[in-house]
Amino acid sequence: MRTIVLLFTRDLRVHDNPMLASACAVAERVVPLFVVDPAIRASPPRRRFLAESLADLRESLRRLGGDLLVREGAPAEVVAKVAAEAGTRQVALTSDVSAYAKAREKSLRDHGLEVRTFPGVTVVPAGKVLPSTGGDHYKVFTPYWRAWEAAPWRDPSEAPASIRLPDGFTGDDPRKVLGAAKTSPLMPGGEQAAQDRLDDWAPRSADYADLHDALAVDGTSRLSPYLHFGCVSPLALATDPRVPSAFVRQLCWRDFYHQVLAAFPKLATEAYRPNADDDWADDPEALEKWKAGETGVEVVDAGMRQLLAEGWMHNRARMITASYLTKTLGLDWRAGAAWFAERLLDADVANNCGNWQWTAGTGNDSKPYRRFNPVRQQARFDPDGDYVRRWLG
Ligand SMILES: Cc1cc2nc3c(=O)[nH]c(=O)nc-3n(C[C@H](O)[C@H](O)[C@H](O)COP(=O)(O)OP(=O)(O)OC[C@H]3O[C@@H](n4cnc5c(N)ncnc54)[C@H](O)[C@@H]3O)c2cc1C
Known part of the structure; x- marks a missing residue:
């Protein structure tokens, strides 16, 4: 029986999550896991947002028949331990570009794990479009934007129909692991909160190009924390018929800086x-x-x-x-x-x-x-x- 550990990172969602969809399509059992790395210092509001996002993800996974393990420690060590308990060496992971993310992926492999990576952090994966004049990334935005718009984009992934954990595995309460403070009504974390924010903003986004610079107006989406933690898919946003092209251009800035960081760690x-x-x-x-x-x-x-x-x-x-x-x-x-x-x-x-x-x-x-x-x-x-x-x- 094939079992895969799903290491969630900056992809805390069930919709359009290629890592989750692909692993669930090929494995009989999966172990959804998030590892809180104590090496990453997070302010109380960020811990709060992360805890809420994980709690929401856990709810979604439970509705599908699964659960979410939330453990603390050095990611590769924790993953190796959980994988051994599940009797597998296979790990699925959403690809990311920071030096930290690359070191984490290498460390997983160094621990003898078989790692498969999937897209999802950006609309177009870093390095997928390259300047025809040579070089490993675009240094200037406008030509990148043109190439980005013309590039083929992947098809969005469906949420899995159901999830099965190996016998004996149970999830953890993210709020307990993170010791997170009380919730905030201003920007609550999670995929559902991101969807609510999008549904609230998208119908009034037609003025975005005119209003996004007006300081006193709530004219921008305020989706950035959700994009950061992957509570919403950037591809789903960029292809949402309700949002204007000026907004999609800003998502391209986000991709632009990701491909810069990938090439210049x-x-x-x-x-x-x-x-x-x-x-x-x-x-x-x-x-x-x-x-x-x-x-x-x-x-x-x-x-x-x-x-x-x-x-x-x-x-x-x-x-x-x-x-x-x-x-x-x-x-x-x-x-x-x-x-x-x-x-x-x-x-x-x-x-x-x-x-x-x-x-x-x-x-x-x-x-x-x-x-x-x-x-x-x-x-x-x-x-x-x-x-x-x-x-x-
Ligand atoms: C000094 C400085 C630091 C910044 N630090 C961050 C940061 O740590 N994280 C972050 O997400 N953004 C950062 N930005 C970019 C931008 O300010 C925020 O993305 C934006 O204000 C978020 O609000 P919003 O979601 O309402 O944006 P919207 O106007 O609704 O834009 C939609 C999305 O497009 C992306 N985006 C918009 N503008 C930019 C930009 N200039 N560069 C890259 N992506 C962009 C964001 O993901 C944003 O959520 C920074 C900008 C400056 C000038």
Whole structure:
């Protein structure tokens, strides 16, 4: 009898999850497993979001006759142990691009496990479209976007009809394992919550192209944390007939940074453009004021306080606050990226560091010397001061 361990990572969903669908199609028994790696420090809101997402996934798997094991430890060691208990060496995993994800996959193989990987973290897998002029990735967005749109996209996967665990296996309560805090009505985690958010937003998304930069308007999808943890499939979003093309273009930015990270794994630590790193200033006091939203520059402080309160920040505010830190204060983009990584629900290496480097002028921006003047940005994107008033009172 064939048994496969399903190692869930950033794919916490049952719909359009090729890893889950493919394994369930070929194996009589599967062991759905999530491993909480203590090496990854997560802020309480992120643990809360993850715990809710896992609880929702567990419910879905149970409805199909299965369950979800949630264990803590070094992923490869935990997987090897669970696989041995299930009498198998086969592991299915959604492919991911960060240095951490690649090291995890290698470690699984080093533990003697047979690993099969599947797409699902991006619309188009990193490395699937390559520049005709050569090179292992696209460095500029617009040509990537054209190639991305023209590339063949995989067909979405159906959720499995049923799931069977090996005898004697039972699931775990993710909230207990993660010790997570109480739920948040603002952005509850999980596939169902993502679907609810999409169903709420999609019918009013026609104005996205006009409204997505307006700071005070809830004009963007706020799906980024769900995309980060894979509670919603990026492919399902990109092919949803209700969403506008301007939104699909943003999903392409997400894929773009994933293929950059796949080719340049040091994106979190080193300037992407050779020799682009500045002589950054060292001013811990200014950094702390920026983090606390106490710079005295209204729109910057409003953005930073939204981050503290919601674990999310409007994209325009992210650009303004990041530009202020790096180009006005002259502080190192790595310090800003680290603070965002700590506080954002949606933080991931590809999008966070890709965008920080773009803003700091060390990354993929074709105009690396551009600087956002916060006063002019506020006049343009918060003309009535509603956003600033909301966060500064
Ligand atoms: C300094 C800085 C740091 C950022 N850090 C992150 C991060 O850690 N994680 C993250 O997901 N996004 C990050 N972004 C990109 C962007 O700000 C967020 O994706 C967006 O604000 C999320 O809100 P939304 O879901 O309502 O976006 P929407 O406008 O509804 O866009 C839909 C989706 O497209 C993707 N997307 C949109 N804009 C971008 C972009 N510029 N780059 C890559 N993907 C994009 C996101 O997955 C987003 O959920 C950062 C941007 C900046 C300037």
